[in-house]
């Protein structure tokens with residue numbers, strides 16, 4: 003149970019530098035949190051670069067990154083580990099969280115609010131100054147090494163009373179707010195990711211900010227940076243900008259015909 | 274006289290529904306009425322007309338009666354109702370109206386007719402009697418503009434307003450300007466005014482382009498800070514007269530074009546199309562390709578052009594610059610600079626703002642006005658109460674601060690589909706808790722109910738069984754020792770038994786809150802009401818088994834100022850005798866103003882915490898209330914209320930007895946959020962099965 007559980011964690015290392023353009027002081031904050039062993043909460047709408055940021059920080063600090071996509075059926079066992087049956091006997095299999103603790107990785111819980119409430123509680127002892135992970139079924143208490151770091155992300159946009167973090171969970175973290183980058187930076191990002199000429203990227207960003215103004219006015223969420231990158235890639239490949247915006251932005255954002263129409267009008271003003 | 278007043282009363286009711294019916298159907302007014310009951314006879318009409326306009330009037334009443342007699346009954350009623358209204362405004366005009374009424378109704382389309390009449394009334398209200406007279410006589414003009422090339426502002430207001438909002442991040446309501454002015458396109462910083470309709474080009478699309486160009490030019494006046502020129506402009510006008518203003522307007526429009534060209538290539542393309550149509554020689558070189566133009570560049574250029582014979586092009590999309598309004602814009606921009614509501618996402622090119630030396634005006638940032646008082650005076654002649662624009666921003670500021678101090682009283686907005694706007698604080702809701710003694714409740718049909726209760730219990734028990742531990746799973750929280758043992762013992766027979774040796778615990782996945790909104794309108798009178806009461810009672814009795822949160826509220830009312838909500842069981846209460854008493858005292862009340870009931874109950878349900886929150890509406894017909902909450906109006910308002918509920922992440926579901934429900938429910942709710950119940954005696958069981966579907 004000891005040596006065989008230490009994973010060959012090279013697969014979790016990010017080898018090439020991911021492209022990440024800092025939009026504020028998030029890199030400094032994260033590094034400080036890392037040094038001080040404080041867990042980090044990334045807040046922000048979808049597609050604004052949270053995952054990319056984690057990859058970048060993992061590369062920057064040369065620490066392996068283990069990502070867990072949370073869903074509403076995620077059990078404690080899925081995180082911590084469970085017994086499997088092999089050749090007439092039971093074998094313990096570490097879950098991703100345990101693996102991260104044992105190996106001193108960065109563990110990234112994506113969309114944490116989706117996870118069941120009883121599941122999120124297991125991270126509590128890990129996130130305060132004890133930094134322990136109890137493995138009840140093994141009867142072990144795992145002490146996290148200083149390299150271990152827990153981060154999680156969530157999108158406060160779709161907040162409903164149900165999908166909210168408990169205060170006792172929240173108050174273990176420091177929070178980095180990810181909102182959309184400002185227009186120049188965002189155009190820069192789109193330009194870099196898709197290789198599309200800059201002026202068109204600027205117009206895409208303008209379109210995105212127009213859709214973001216409509217949030218709550220027919221749209222649940224505005225166009226994300228990710229959508230812009232997709233659109234830019236389509237345009238780069240020779241699609242007509244209007245067509246690309248329709249496929250990659252308007253029709254993606256909503257099904258409501260009235261709103262789609264409005265989005266088409268917006269596209270018409272820009273392209 | 275008894276006859277007369279009686280008739281008037283009857284008439285007002287039927288007139289409403291006649292109009293409603295027309296608005297739902299299409300085609301010319303007359304043809305739509307075919308198949309309706311025959312109208313009043315010439316003699317009857319003559320008597321009525323004499324009663325209204327007076328016996329000794331010199332009008333050829335007989336001739337009118339003959340003409341009107343040819344129309345169907347509902348149309349005749351429309352004429353009388355309008356006549357009645359007009360006579361209050363002006364006797365003379367009412368007579369004019371009478372003279373043409375028969376031909377008008379036979380020839381005009383519904384919307385044309387309404388536009389014609391409302392124009393006439395508007396003019397009368399303004400005291401422009403002559404023009405009103407002209408309008409009445411020239412009704413033919415209204416039948417002609419069915420012309421496909423005309424673009425009407427009312428058809429595109431919604432799109433333009435949203436477009437402006439998405440750009441400016443601030444509500445700028447759009448209104449049709451008074452066409453008696455020479456300038457029809459202008460803004461005061463809080464509203465945009467555009468011509469009522471445009472038929473300048475022979476092509477519909479070009480006319481629409483023109484609208485867009487005009488709108489963007491008005492927006493340009495605001496974002497390019499044209500108002501900063503105001504002082505110089507005034508001096509110039511003093512010195513050179515109106516020519517200065519006209520040159521300024523043209524040059525400033527060229528400057529705004531520069532901004533449009535760089536920021537909105539799509540609009541610029543439209544504008545250039547208009548240039549070609551108009552054969553305009555556009556002076557591309559006027560600003561020498563200079564970037565970051567400011568209003569000072571305009572003023573400098575105006576200074577050098579004034580008095581020369583340089584020909585500036587006449588632009589079709591020339592917007593109006595009115596010095597007094599520019600003053601208002603300046604004021605509004607100052608108010609908007611209040612730091613409390615700074616809008617940080619607005620990006621404004623600093624260089625465009627940084628033009629005057631005044632440090633205050635140079636400071637950047639576009640902000641929302643504190644209150645939109647200016648919309649009010651435009652529309653306040655129609656009804657009391659504030660009007661509100663469809664964005665939620667204004668709402669959050671105002672809705673919950675005003676007049677909400679009365680206890681148990683709530684105010685809600687309502688969607689006016691003809692205006693495409695919300696009417697703010699339009700409906701007044703009162704929660705009426707009925708306290709009844711819990712004794713002597715008679716329950717009819719006890720045997721049948723017992724049977725139904727058992728069925729419901731069975732359905733629900735299945736739900737409960739769903740939630741316990743599930744054994745023999747391939748994945749789960751714990752090892753299922755029993756499965757493991759049995760797998761071992763059958764080892765040779767079924768090797769894959771070993772796959773399924775986990776127990777999965779599902780207990781906490783069930784997390785439901787449901788709100789039953791029960792229609793208590795007068796039309797549920799009789800056995801429907803009995804059935805509704807019994808089903809509600811059975812449900813309440815049995816739902817406790819599931820441990821789901823549930824509440825029951827009834828709704829009814831009459832008119833927008835007395836919308837009533839009858840709480841039967843709140844989320845906090847548990848089922849007890851007084852709940853039972855309240856269930857059995859549910860009785861039919863008045864009408865069904867569904868939108869406001871849904872808004873109120875969504876609010877109540879929104880406060881419940883649960884993973885699945887269901888708004889279950891039980892109703893017997895379409896939305897319907899006095900004060901013309903009917904037809905498309907009621908349906909559209911209800912539809913929006915349901916959409917708002919969805920936005921609160923509630924799941925609405927409508928169960929209806931209305932056989933015509935399929936006509937409007939799909940439109941109101943989208944598919945699979947409604948069901949029609951044909952045999953009402955199945956109601957209790959049907960509800961429980963739907964309940965099961967909704968919550969699993």
Ligand SMILES: Nc1ncnc2c1ncn2[C@@H]1O[C@H](COP(=O)(O)OP(=O)(O)OP(=O)(O)O)[C@@H](O)[C@H]1O
Nearest residue numbers: 021022023048049050051052053054195227228231
């Ligand atoms: N600051 C940034 N630097 C570089 N790329 C960025 C940045 N922000 C966004 N992107 C681009 O946006 C895309 C989406 O970002 P990412 O996948 O990190 O979103 P996310 O915040 O994790 O979204 P979700 O919450 O949906 O998982 C990235 O693939 C990248 O192209």
Ligand SMILES: [Mg+2]
Nearest residue numbers: 052053054112
């Ligand atoms: Mg992500």
